[in-house]
Amino acid sequence: MAGRLIAMEARLYAAAGAHDGRTWRRWRIAERREETRDVVSLVLRPLDDGPLPPALPGQYVSVRVRMPDGVHQLRQYTLTGHGADGTRRITVKRVRGAHDGEVSNLLHATAAVGTELTLSAPFGDVTLADLDTPLVLASAGIGCTPIVAMLQHLASNGSPRRVLLLHADSSRDGHALRQEMETLTDALPGAERVFWYEQDGHEDGQGRTGRMDLADVAIPEGATAYLCGPLPFMRHAxxxxxxxxVAARDVHYEVFGSDLWLARS
Ligand SMILES: Cc1cc2nc3c(=O)[nH]c(=O)nc-3n(C[C@H](O)[C@H](O)[C@H](O)COP(=O)(O)OP(=O)(O)OC[C@H]3O[C@@H](n4cnc5c(N)ncnc54)[C@H](O)[C@@H]3O)c2cc1C
Incomplete structure (x- = not known):
């Protein structure tokens, strides 16, 4: 049994392009873009010219950073973009509060063009399946990151799929990657979008006021749904x-933390 499990693990690493000791790679920040007051995107270029492990839309990398006390910490960040030149992008929200998040704040404070980071190969099984069913993509806050990766995949394939993009945020200014979500849905012939802003929505195409409420939103028949955001948001959506x-089995979700959703619902 041990032999079988070891072989199974080796196959998983190989499928992720993380075999031959290539799980961890060094990358250099090629660009830093302030998306909102609390969200920054980092475009990364690999330091070596080995083949890049493949990434599916919705997958994340683990970022390994050395904290000021010398301890190494790992955090996961979804890949929000790929350049034809081999670059990849992550988008990080700074976690603020009574206890500021360690790694997100360190990245915000120190990640500059030229800074080197250690990244794992991409992992994650909440990825967009290439089917022709209609799609509902629903996110809140920084949960937009896997959804943007999925929209990019659809747009780069010129997908004719029906796509209903739903996003909720505190405010229009705080909505990270908003313009990209708009450009990508504009480029998709079968896509429509509805945004909700708690503070400053307007019923003029800029976003509705308040929290996401799907009571009067037409959900496409036979849809597959992908959700990402805080747990209360995902439960409600x-x-x-x-x-x-939507069939319960067709609702997929990514949790940005330990997965306590099913245990609690
Ligand atoms: C699959 C996956 C994909 C993800 N993708 C993204 C992404 O694309 N973008 C993104 O921004 N994030 C993403 N995340 C979340 C990310 O991995 C980190 O969890 C996030 O950045 C917070 O890390 P941190 O080190 O800043 O916070 P941490 O230091 O780990 O703190 C986490 C929480 O604990 C609280 N806390 C810390 N110390 C204490 C204490 N002593 N007492 C009480 N509370 C405390 C903090 O206030 C914070 O709310 C993803 C997570 C997963 C699992």
Missing amino acids: RAQLVAGG
Whole structure:
């Protein structure tokens, strides 16, 4: 059994392009872009010219950083973009509060063009399946990151799929990657979008006011849904999608932390 499990693990690493000791690679920040007050995107270029491990839309990398006390910390960040030149992008929200998040704040404070970071190969099984079913992509806050990767994949393939993009945020200014979400849905012939802003939505195409409410949103029949955001948001969106006719088995979700959702619902 041990032999079988070791072989299975080796196959998983190989499938992720992380075999032959290539799980961890060094990357250099080629560009830093302030998306909002609390969100920054980092475009990364590999330091070596070995083949890049493949990445599926929705996958994340682990970023390994050395903290000021010398301890190494790992955090996961979804890949929000790929350049034809081999660059990759992550988008990091600074976690603020009574206890500021360690790694996100360190990255915000220190990640500059030229800074080197250690990244794992891409992993994650909440990825967009290439089917022709209609899609509902629903996110809140920084949960937009896997959704943007999925939209990029659809747009780069010229997908004719019906796509309903739903996003909720505190404010229009705080909505990271908003312009990209708009450009990508504009480029997709079957896509429409609805945004909700708690503070400053307007019923003029700029976003609705308040929290996401799907009661009067037409959910496409036979849709597959992908959700990402805080747990209360995902519970609510999932319940409304299921009430709107989406099969529970077709609702996929990514949790940016330990997965306590099913245990609690
Ligand atoms: C699959 C996956 C993909 C992800 N993708 C993204 C992404 O694309 N973008 C993104 O920004 N994030 C993403 N995340 C989240 C990211 O990995 C980190 O969890 C996030 O950046 C916070 O890390 P941190 O080190 O800043 O916070 P941490 O230091 O780990 O703190 C986490 C939380 O604990 C609280 N806390 C810390 N210390 C204490 C204490 N002593 N007492 C009480 N509370 C405390 C903090 O306030 C914070 O709310 C993803 C996570 C996963 C699992």
